[in-house]
Amino acid sequence: MIRLHDDAAEETFFWAVHEQLELDLLLVSRGKRRGFEFKYAEAPKLTRGLLGARDLLGLDELTVVRPGQGEYPLDERIAVAGLETLLRARRS
Numbered sequence: 154m155i156r157l158h159d160d161a162a163e164e165t166f167f168w169a170v171h172e173q174l175e176l177d178l179l180l181v182s183r184g185k186r187r188g189f190e191f192k193y194a195e196a197p198k199l200t201r202g203l204l205g206a207r208d209l210l211g212l213d214e215l216t217v218v219r220p221g222q223g224e225y226p227l228d229e230r231i232a233v234a235g236l237e238t239l240l241r242a243r244r245s
Contacts, residue, residue, distance in 0.1 A: 204231075224238055
């Protein structure tokens with residue numbers, strides 16, 4: 154994800170708070186806050202953790218990355234995207 158977005162190491166973070174909220178990857182660059190959560194599930198659902206990370210961090214977008222292809226929205230600022238879809242978009 155870091156290379157896909159051409160971000161520098163100093164713009165990348167793991168985020169967690171004691172309320173059991175966490176975000177696998179936070180990219181802060183070019184005036185945007187983008188979050189990524191990696192799941193093995195084929196069809197991830199909207200969770201308290203995703204909503205909490207989005208709201209507490211003021212994310213512009215949050216992507217739940219899963220195996221496979223395709224993408225669909227969970228919320229207006231939260232989407233699910235297959236890793237293959239993300240990699241293919243980068244190549245084109």
